[in-house]
Amino acid sequence: MLLYDERVQLVEYCRRMQADDLTVGTSGNLSVRSGDHVAITPSGAAYEDLTPESICVIDLDGNSVEDGLEPSSEVPMHTSVYKATDAQAVVHTHPLYASTLSAVVDELPAVHYMVALLGGPVRVAPYATFGSPELADNSIKAMEGRFGAILQNHGATTYGDSLAKAYTRSVYLEWVCQMYYQAKLLGQPNILPDEEIARVAEKLTTYGQTVPSSS
Numbered sequence: 439m440l441l442y443d444e445r446v447q448l449v450e451y452c453r454r455m456q457a458d459d460l461t462v463g464t465s466g467n468l469s470v471r472s473g474d475h476v477a478i479t480p481s482g483a484a485y486e487d488l489t490p491e492s493i494c495v496i497d498l499d500g501n502s503v504e505d506g507l508e509p510s511s512e513v514p515m516h517t518s519v520y521k522a523t524d525a526q527a528v529v530h531t532h533p534l535y536a537s538t539l540s541a542v543v544d545e546l547p548a549v550h551y552m553v554a555l556l557g558g559p560v561r562v563a564p565y566a567t568f569g570s571p572e573l574a575d576n577s578i579k580a581m582e583g584r585f586g587a588i589l590q591n592h593g594a595t596t597y598g599d600s601l602a603k604a605y606t607r608s609v610y611l612e613w614v615c616q617m618y619y620q621a622k623l624l625g626q627p628n629i630l631p632d633e634e635i636a637r638v639a640e641k642l643t644t645y646g647q648t649v650p651s652s653s
Contacts, residue, residue: 444477445490467510480507511569518574525597527604532593535615554638557584565590
């Protein structure tokens with residue numbers, strides 16, 4: 439079985455995606471790249487029923503390389519992200535707040551410094567039918583200089599150098615969307631300047647625990 443470890447990861451994160459309310463029903467999809475192959479979730483399958491054997495493997499042109507279930511309808515978007523960036527994992531979600539804002543704004547502004555995890559204010563890609571090359575193209579353009587994008591009247595997509603990082607970015611994106619939504623209910627939110635987001639992005643490179651080198 440190709441990409442067994444990647445398949446196991448995807449099953450685990452699919453279950454987390456449901457628990458974290460990042461999707462509804464069978465919507466949303468995830469993938470992990472390994473060399474010239476990509477492990478990706480199947481189309482329309484219930485997440486609670488997924489097994490490593492359920493996960494599909496495709497090449498970077500979107501062709502299936504193993505017999506099995508039909509891969510996600512968003513293959514064009516996933517493969518486009520891999521070709522255009524250094525992504526090793528892509529997470530596409532349909533969370534409530536990002537999806538809601540996608541219908542009314544052109545960009546998620548820097549209402550909280552954690553947008554630095556996404557590279558700055560998050561653009562909204564123009565609407566295109568799900569699974570279409572047009573949606574893939576619009577997503578890539580909106581992601582320029584960013585690690586994710588909101589998709590108009592649809593959802594959100596993030597990427598990273600690991601599935602854990604891509605997923606974390608999706609969680610934070612939805613959280614900032616919720617914060618912005620709630621702040622707008624109270625008034626006009628304060629927006630952080632670009633230089634502060636750049637400063638935070640730099641600080642985040644050394645944030646957290648460091649592992650001491652062995653002597």
